[in-house]
Amino acid sequence: MLPLRNISLFISLLCHASLLSSLFAKExxxxxxxxxxxxxxxxxxxxxxxxxxxxxxxxxxxxxxxxxxxxxxxxxxxxxxxxxxxxxxxxxxxxxxxxxxxxxxxxxxxxxxxxxxxxxxxxxxxxxxxxxxxxxxxxxxxxxxxxxxxxxxxxxxxxxxxxxPSPRANATMLIDLFSRFNLTITDLVALSGSHSIGEARCFSIMFRLYNQSGSGRPDPNMDSKFRNKLDSLCPRGGDENVTGGMDSTPVKFDNQYFKDLVQLRGFLNSDQTLFSDNIRTRKLVKKFSTDQEAFFKAFIKGMVKxxxxxxxxxxxxxxxxxxxxxxxxxxxxxxxx
Missing domain, CATH: 1.10.520.10 (Peroxidase; domain 1)
Structure with missing residues (x-):
């Protein structure tokens, strides 16, 4: 018989493992x-x-x-x-x-x-x-x-x-997170495309604009014209509850999100990092930016998983x-x- 301490550990591990298994899950x-x-x-x-x-x-x-x-x-x-x-x-x-x-x-x-x-x-x-x-x-x-x-x-x-994850997450952090749930890099990039619609608050990007990684400077992976637009939307010391579209067509679900990332116009750091910081995710961003059908198919697969x-x-x-x-x-x- 297992000692009580080992039994408790086993139960704890089983609870976490069951998330990724259908052993006890309802069909x-x-x-x-x-x-x-x-x-x-x-x-x-x-x-x-x-x-x-x-x-x-x-x-x-x-x-x-x-x-x-x-x-x-x-x-x-x-x-x-x-x-x-x-x-x-x-x-x-x-x-x-x-x-x-x-x-x-x-x-x-x-x-x-x-x-x-x-x-x-x-x-x-x-x-x-x-x-x-x-x-x-x-x-x-x-x-x-x-x-x-x-x-x-x-x-x-x-x-x-x-x-x-936080809006500050980088590609490596996101890859590691998704892998915990048996979701692939393709799933990660495709599901990030959910940001094709909707808006986010200035609160989520102030650090990108004025203090990326504690540098006191903006994120270098940002198109200058887009940076000026965000400066106007989210000025230093301004209202952090103001919102902006997470891509340039925020009410239409399409692959514009990926086109924006390629042009260094991602709103969130956790989005732009998929193109700017990791070669594996960058390849998929480029693919989805030119092939909307491939994005749609991968997105459906990721949502089902x-x-x-x-x-x-x-x-x-x-x-x-x-x-x-x-x-x-x-x-x-x-x-x-």
Whole structure:
């Protein structure tokens, strides 16, 4: 029999390994809700379409939830959970607090689904469907998604802080991160193309403009005209909440993102580094900049692989994407006892 210390270590390692294995994970299927909620995908798409009409930027924000959710203990909807008296939510993690938004769109989708088929469609699956629809509605490719995920019973701010990269990340850091989830360099570069749509805050690039790597100077890997444009958008000491497009066509999903990187016009350091700092990622950036179809195919493959990440932990179908079904009861018991 293993000593207690070794058993604890084994359990800890197994929990992390299960994210990359289907040993304990629920089987995902195409058309999973065809009998229990046949209109699920069309409902999600319609709510996303309305959200896009109200605010084009919102669908890009929803799409990014898949990355922020799936990399932290699998695609389990934990990123949607609000902080409680007994749990620090992932929304407040360092990499999320300044970048994630549009949670109200997920709430709207969930409400519509609950009206049609209560207690059937998980919040984790909503993220997967909505992310796909965000791309398609913005002019990008459409693909069939596997569904059947359950929602986490809790969120982990610590895990999010440990895993999610910052806008300062370089190509080597990103390659290492993606490899932890069996995602290739091609997956990394293609999935970074999600920044083809949406905006980011000046907060995320101030160091690039005025103090790259603590040098007191701007990032040298930046086109001078583009640098002047960013200086005007994000002046030193200015409002860091001002936003700018992450490529020059921020409401259209296309390969312009890669063309911009080749021209040294990437908005985020974690984007520009893919062209400027690593020969392996640079080759793929160049390829996708001239072959949009190749980008679309690689992007779909990466999104499907990322969507397969699961923790294997016990879950549920949340009635409200922001809280576990038993959250109120748990909080009450903790306060009483």
């Amino acid at each position: 995902l299927e195409l058309g999973y809700y065809s009998d229990t909620c046949p209109d699920a995908e069309s409902i999600v798409r319609e709510v996303m379409r309305r959200a896009m009409v109200r605010e084009p930027r919102s669908v890009a924000s929803v799409m990014r939830l898949q990355f922020h959710d799936c990399f932290v203990n699998g695609c389990d909807g934990s990123v949607l959970m609000d902080e409680t008296e007994t749990m620090l939510g992932e929304k407040e993690a360092l990499s999320n607090i300044n970048s994630l938004r549009s949670f109200e769109v997920i709430d709207e989708i969930k409400e519509a689904l609950e009206e049609n088929c209560p207690g059937v469609v998980s919040c984790a699956d909503i993220i997967i469907m909505a992310s796909r629809d965000a791309v398609a509605l913005s002019g990008g490719p459409y693909w069939n998604v596997k569904l059947g995920r359950e929602d986490s019973l809790y969120a982990s701010q610590d895990d999010s802080n440990d895993i999610m 990322m969507g397969d990440l699961q923790s294997g932990r016990k879950g549920e179908i949340r009635r409200n994407c922001r809280v576990a079904n038993n959250q109120r009861e748990d909080d009450f018991l903790i306060r009483v006892f």
